[in-house]
Amino acid sequence: MYVKNTVFTLLLSLVTSYAAPEDWTVSAPFQMSSDSNAGVSTSAYINVTRLVDGIWDWERREVGLYGSGYVGPAKGILIHITSSSNSNDHTGCQQPYRSSASDGKIPNPGIPWIALIKRGGCSFETKVENAYKELASGVIVYNDRDSSNLDRMKLSSDNGRNISAVFTFKWKGEEMARYLENNTDVYVEVTVGRQEPIRNAALNRTSVLFVSITFIVLMIISLAWLVFYYIQRLRNIHAKDKLSRRLCNAAKKALSKIPTKTIKSEDKEVKDGECCAVCIEPYKAVEVLRILPCT
Ligand SMILES: *[C@@H]1O[C@H](CO)[C@@H](O)[C@H](O)[C@H]1NC(C)=O
Ligand SMILES: *[C@@H]1O[C@H](CO)[C@@H](O)[C@H](O)[C@H]1NC(C)=O
Numbered sequence: 001m002y003v004k005n006t007v008f009t010l011l012l013s014l015v016t017s018y019a020a021p022e023d024w025t026v027s028a029p030f031q032m033s034s035d036s037n038a039g040v041s042t043s044a045y046i047n048v049t050r051l052v053d054g055i056w057d058w059e060r061r062e063v064g065l066y067g068s069g070y071v072g073p074a075k076g077i078l079i080h081i082t083s084s085s086n087s088n089d090h091t092g093c094q095q096p097y098r099s100s101a102s103d104g105k106i107p108n109p110g111i112p113w114i115a116l117i118k119r120g121g122c123s124f125e126t127k128v129e130n131a132y133k134e135l136a137s138g139v140i141v142y143n144d145r146d147s148s149n150l151d152r153m154k155l156s157s158d159n160g161r162n163i164s165a166v167f168t169f170k171w172k173g174e175e176m177a178r179y180l181e182n183n184t185d186v187y188v189e190v191t192v193g194r195q196e197p198i199r200n201a202a203l204n205r206t207s208v209l210f211v212s213i214t215f216i217v218l219m220i221i222s223l224a225w226l227v228f229y230y231i232q233r234l235r236n237i238h239a240k241d242k243l244s245r246r247l248c249n250a251a252k253k254a255l256s257k258i259p260t261k262t263i264k265s266e267d268k269e270v271k272d273g274e275c276c277a278v279c280i281e282p283y284k285a286v287e288v289l290r291i292l293p294c295t
């Protein structure tokens with residue numbers, strides 16, 4: 001199992017090299033967490049309410065996807081998280097949290113608020129754990145790259161942490177962050193959307209991996225067999241060559257041992273008009289004859 005997993009991880013790192021390993025999503029195969037929502041992906045509706053020209057304006061869209069941890073509704077004032085050391089860092093990897101608003105203040109305990117955090121810098125787990133410690137009611141993580149699909153964040157679910165965390169598109173996160181400019185209050189409500197089985201996606205990736213590994217192994221085996229076969233064939237040809245040369249030499253040697261004689265016109269073979277037993281021609285004078293053992 002150890003070797004197997006190492007090989008898989010290696011291949012996987014090639015396959016998923018576009019994503020940093022620390023923010024792998026749940027659909028990545030061979031993740032070993034105890035995921036109570038395993039096999040189900042839950043979408044999230046995000047209802048964003050704000051004051052525009054003195055009128056409350058809201059927009060509710062299904063643009064979120066719950067992570068693999070706690071799934072439930074959440075609502076509160078939206079806070080775009082900023083690092084206390086760098087006002088351009090919205091990754092929420094370090095505590096204490098600050099708001100991107102000019103006063104930089106996080107709401108007092110008891111006032112529900114939602115943390116708006118950018119992807120990257122650390123794992124989803126770290127971001128959500130930090131937001132939980134900062135007493136947020138919910139977390140919205142927005143993508144740091146343009147993508148047409150939502151990733152399911154890999155979060156632990158066996159620690160009693162009852163904070164909802166949803167993932168949303170880059171454009172949605174940036175839109176909400178823009179609303180918060182000029183210290184405008186933005187109120188967000190996250191509600192549970194549709195549930196869909198995700199086994200197929202994970203299974204497909206697993207089977208693709210298996211098929212590729214099998215293919216590679218078969219390729220190596222047939223290549224090795226081919227090389228072996230050609231080496232064997234070459235050796236056979238060489239051996240045959242040597243044998244036929246040896247036989248040829250032996251035949252020449254045997255021939256040279258048979259006595260010869262030059263025929264003369266007064267010899268009995270010419271006078272009797274005998275024929276050569278091999279070429280069926282009469283003997284002529286001055287020809288060289290080989291005398292076979294059977295005479
Ligand atoms: C969205 O939130 C606003 C403010 O809480 C609320 O008035 C509105 O009904 C909500 N929309 C939906 C579809 O729930
Ligand atoms: C989470 O658990 C705490 C303490 O048990 C409770 O006060 C709070 O209401 C819970 N929050 C949610 C969203 O269930």
Ligand SMILES: *[C@@H]1O[C@H](CO)[C@@H](O)[C@H](O)[C@H]1NC(C)=O
Pocket residue numbers: 178179181182
């Ligand atoms: C913020 O204020 C500036 C200047 O007053 C204005 O140009 C901009 O449109 C405002 N942004 C939003 C999101 O209202």
